[in-house]
Amino acid sequence: xxxxxxxxxxxxxxxxxxxxxxxxxxxxxxxxxxxxxxxxxxxxxxxxxxxxxxxxxxxxxxxxxxxxxxxxxxxxxxxxxxxxxxxxxxxxxxxxxxxxxxxxxxxxxxxxxxxxxxxxxxxxxxxxxxxxxxxxxxxxxxxxxxxxxxxxxxxxxxxxxxxxxxxxxxxxxxxxxxxxxxxxxxxxxxxxxxxxxxxxxxxxxxxxxxxxxxxxxxxxxxxxxxxxxxxxxxxxxxxxxxxx
Amino acid sequence: xxxxxxxxxxxxxxxxxxxxxxxxxxxxxxxxxxxxxxxxxxxxxxxxxxxxxxxxxxxxxxxxxxxxxxxxxxxxxxxxxxxxxxxxxxxxxxxxxxxxxxxxxxxxxxxxxxxxxxxxxxxxxxxxxxxxxxxxxxxxxxxxxxxxxxxxxxxxxxxxxxxxxxxxxxxxxxxxxxxxxxxxxxxxxxxxxxxxxxxxxxxxxxxxxxxxxxxxxxxxxxxxxxxxxxxxxxxxxxxxxxxxxxxxxxxxxxxxxxxxxxxxxxxxxxxxxxxxxxxxxxxxxxxxxxxxxxxxxxx
Numbered sequence: 025x026x027x028x029x030x031x032x033x034x035x036x037x038x039x040x041x042x043x044x045x046x047x048x049x050x051x052x053x054x055x056x057x058x059x060x061x062x063x064x065x066x067x068x069x070x071x072x073x074x075x076x077x078x079x080x081x082x083x084x085x086x087x088x089x090x091x092x093x094x095x096x097x098x099x100x101x102x103x104x105x106x107x108x109x110x111x112x113x114x115x116x117x118x119x120x121x122x123x124x125x126x127x128x129x130x131x132x133x134x135x136x137x138x139x140x141x142x143x144x145x146x147x148x149x150x151x152x153x154x155x156x157x158x159x160x161x162x163x164x165x166x167x168x169x170x171x172x173x174x175x176x177x178x179x180x181x182x183x184x185x186x187x188x189x190x191x192x193x194x195x196x197x198x199x200x201x202x203x204x205x206x207x208x209x210x211x212x213x214x215x216x217x218x219x220x221x222x223x224x225x226x227x228x229x230x231x232x233x234x235x236x237x238x239x240x241x242x243x244x245x246x247x248x249x250x251x252x253x254x255x256x257x258x259x260x261x262x263x264x265x266x267x268x
Numbered sequence: 269x270x271x272x273x274x275x276x277x278x279x280x281x282x283x284x285x286x287x288x289x290x291x292x293x294x295x296x297x298x299x300x301x302x303x304x305x306x307x308x309x310x311x312x313x314x315x316x317x318x319x320x321x322x323x324x325x326x327x328x329x330x331x332x333x334x335x336x337x338x339x340x341x342x343x344x345x346x347x348x349x350x351x352x353x354x355x356x357x358x359x360x361x362x363x364x365x366x367x368x369x370x371x372x373x374x375x376x377x378x379x380x381x382x383x384x385x386x387x388x389x390x391x392x393x394x395x396x397x398x399x400x401x402x403x404x405x406x407x408x409x410x411x412x413x414x415x416x417x418x419x420x421x422x423x424x425x426x427x428x429x430x431x432x433x434x435x436x437x438x439x440x441x442x443x444x445x446x447x448x449x450x451x452x453x454x455x456x457x458x459x460x461x462x463x464x465x466x467x468x469x470x471x472x473x474x475x476x477x478x479x480x481x482x483x484x485x486x487x488x489x490x491x492x493x494x495x496x497x498x499x500x501x502x503x504x505x506x507x508x509x510x511x512x513x514x515x516x517x518x519x520x521x522x523x524x525x526x527x528x529x530x531x532x533x534x535x536x537x538x539x540x541x542x543x544x545x546x547x548x549x550x551x552x553x554x555x556x557x558x559x560x561x562x563x564x565x566x567x
Binding site for chain 2: 027029030033034038039040099103104107108109110111112113114115137150240264267268
């Protein structure tokens with residue numbers, strides 16, 4: 025199993041995927057962090073809550089982790105390399121398991137990178153203002169851990185979704201439309217807190233009180249249920265699908 | 269499993285909805301030989317090969333490799349090397365990295381990657397992205413992937429498609445060298461001439477069903493055909509040939525067709541003092557035999 029996981033990680037690291045997604049993280053985190061700091065007065069910026077909000081911008085990494093998960097599964101069908109994969113490892117549930125574990129590892133790495141980028145950009149802007157830098161406070165540690173967990177789970181869900189659909193572009197588009205349109209629509213009905221995006225957000229903010237989100241543990245349970253559910257559906261779909 | 273044929277297909281059937289791609293196909297291939305897998309486009313060759321390799325689940329029947337279903341093989345890369353389409357690569361990944369992924373997943377030492385790249389003469393292009401490879405280079409990369417585990421069986425699906433004459437010659441020499449080392453090769457093609465220069469055996473399918481499985485020499489003998497003789501005493505000659513155990517048919521007033529070499533027909537006619545106006549071999553080409561087999565439908 026370890027060799028399959030290593031192979032999955034090498035697959036991801038030997039294309040330009042990480043380069044482009046890394047640039048995307050820098051652009052998104054950098055833009056939002058910069059705009060927020062520049063538009064916030066120093067009194068507000070000096071509070072722990074405000075700087076925790078800055079740290080939470082790194083949760084964009086969980087969306088990138090979701091895309092990486094989709095690419096891990098559906099990308100192989102897009103390029104036809106899935107045949108090579110199954111020729112080397114014909115027991116398909118093992119392949120799916122390797123992709124899920126590799127996805128979770130990369131999800132942590134991607135969100136960790138997003139945290140590093142957000143932290144660095146915030147540090148650069150805050151050092152120019154007369155406010156204390158609190159992003160290295162132990163009080164924000166739960167936020168950092170929550171974002172890493174959300175990244176791992178989002179990548180697992182992405183692998184499952186990619187395996188179910190087996191069409192890379194369609195899977196990414198559907199996931200983004202769901203997050204940008206589907207969940208806001210659910211918000212109107214007041215049932216958004218059980219939707220996957222909101223469940224992952226509850227994990228990412230580590231249970232910070234919000235009327236729109238579940239608490240940490242219920243959120244984690246719902247996010248886990250989505251991750252496991254999509255992973256199981258993906259495993260069944262891949263097992264039943266011919267590679268022709 | 270010791271003694272099991274490299275590939276054994278029994279009652280294999282694959283349906284896609286109402287379309288029957290492979291219909292109750294049964295054959296096996298011998299060890300240490302090159303077996304050509306022939307049939308027109310759409311005959312079911314690729315589906316059969318993918319069922320053999322565990323990529324397609326049969327509707328009925330089974331396919332075994334060395335006595336086991338492919339999905340149950342331990343370390344399949346060390347047992348079977350497969351060459352499928354030449355375009356199933358990530359275009360942004362280098363050839364060397366493609367092979368590294370396979371070697372890592374298959375538990376093959378990474379040193380083999382450079383060995384097989386040298387074997388298929390791709391060392392110089394190893395670090396280039398596959399998207400920039402020519403069709404021939406991608407085909408060689410496929411072969412390199414198939415060789416990683418030093419398998420005893422190679423399965424190739426239309427490997428000559430799109431190759432230039434130099435590439436085809438390289439492939440031919442390579443496969444001959446592989447079987448000289450004791451390996452078995454199962455190679456599909458819709459062009460008999462391609463396989464005829466290589467194969468020892470042929471399996472021919474049409475519309476998903478087996479049409480013929482025989483040594484290439486037997487197919488060649490079919491192609492050798494018979495003899496046409498013209499004589500004013502055609503009926504008497506036919507009777508004499510029948511006495512000699514040779515089946516002959518009168519195709520026109522003075523013309524006979526005999527399933528025997530012209531030398532034998534000429535000797536019988538001369539011994540009986542029968543005048544011959546014409547004596548010639550009627551030879552079909554291998555391609556004509558192939559087309560005949562695959563146009564009449566399954567036997």
